[in-house]
Amino acid sequence: MQPLTIDFIISLDGYGAAEGWPGWWGLEGPEYLGWLDGLPDKDHPILMGANTYRVMSGFAASGEEGVDSLDAVPKYVFSSTLDEPLTWANSTLVREDAVAFVRRLKEESDRPLRTLGSVSLCRSLLRAGLADRYRVVIFPVITGATGQERIFDGYPDVRLDLVESRTFDGRSQLLEYVPTVLGT
Numbered sequence: 001m002q003p004l005t006i007d008f009i010i011s012l013d014g015y016g017a018a019e020g021w022p023g024w025w026g027l028e029g030p031e032y033l034g035w036l037d038g039l040p041d042k043d044h045p046i047l048m049g050a051n052t053y054r055v056m057s058g059f060a061a062s063g064e065e066g067v068d069s070l071d072a073v074p075k076y077v078f079s080s081t082l083d084e085p086l087t088w089a090n091s092t093l094v095r096e097d098a099v100a101f102v103r104r105l106k107e108e109s110d111r112p113l114r115t116l117g118s119v120s121l122c123r124s125l126l127r128a129g130l131a132d133r134y135r136v137v138i139f140p141v142i143t144g145a146t147g148q149e150r151i152f153d154g155y156p157d158v159r160l161d162l163v164e165s166r167t168f169d170g171r172s173q174l175l176e177y178v179p180t181v182l183g184t
Contacts, residue, residue, distance in 0.1 A: 002106050003132035005041065005114045006122045006179075008151055010138055015147030016119060025141045029169025032137070043073055044111045047102060047125075050079035052117035057088035070116075076105070078121055099128045106130065119149055126179060127156050134160060135176045137168070157182040 009024065010016055018025070024032075036042070048056070053075075059067040075091040078098045086093055094101050098121055106113065115122050125131055160177035167173055 002109045003112045004047075004102065004106060004125065004130055005112065005133040005135055006126060006131045007115055007135045008117075008122070008137075010136055010151050011141045011143045011147060012138055013142045013144055013147060014151050015143045016117065016149035016151050018141075018143035018146040018148060020146055021141070021143065025139045025143075027139050027141070027169070027171060029171070032168035032172055035166075035168060035174075037069075041112060041114055042069065044114050045074040045076060045105075045109060046070070046114055046116045047076050047078070047098075047118070047121065048116045049118040049121040050077065050082050053077045053079065053082065053086070053088070053091070056116065057086070057091070060088050076101070078118075099124055099130065102130055103128070119151055120154075123155055126158065127181060129181060131179050133163075133176060134158075134179045135174070138173045138175065140171045 008016060011018065011025065056067060056070070060071060071089045073090060075088065076094050077086060077091055078094050078101070080095060082093055084093050102113070102125055115125070122131075126134070159180045159182055161180070162175065162177055164176035165174060
């Protein structure tokens with residue numbers, strides 16, 4: 001069975017985005033970008049929801065730097081609102097239950113899986129016990145007034161065992177954990 005890594009970038013106060021701030025809150029230094037470019041899982045299939053797909057496929061269509069590297073990567077998009085055909089290369093629309101589909105995909109895939117954004121999808125996969133790794137990069141900003149998409153609202157209680165940590169560009173923190181959902 002292939003592992004699944006849930007992957008988020010967040011502000012210190014737990015938001016995935018903020019109104020008026022640039023991508024990565026303007027703090028995507030060369031060390032961090034180099035790490036992203038060198039990730040061994042950068043070609044692993046990506047799981048995402050409709051909102052993340054809309055944002056990321058828009059970036060891809062506009063030629064946003066760094067997003068073009070995802071064109072060749074298989075992408076599974078969970079949505080009941082998007083229509084086929086999806087315009088971003090190598091994207092497959094999935095209308096069935098995400099938990100059941102990902103459980104089956106973990107068994108059948110020839111490569112590990114990862115997520116991109118998709119707060120509610122990740123919450124469901126973690127709650128179902130399908131997440132093997134939980135990777136977070138914390139950017140040193142507090143976006144209390146403008147923050148959007150609080151990552152951890154609605155999550156179950158989860159114990160996290162640290163397996164990797166790193167600092168990028170003297171400011172952003174990578175924390176990678178093995179999650180254990182409690183009380184289920």
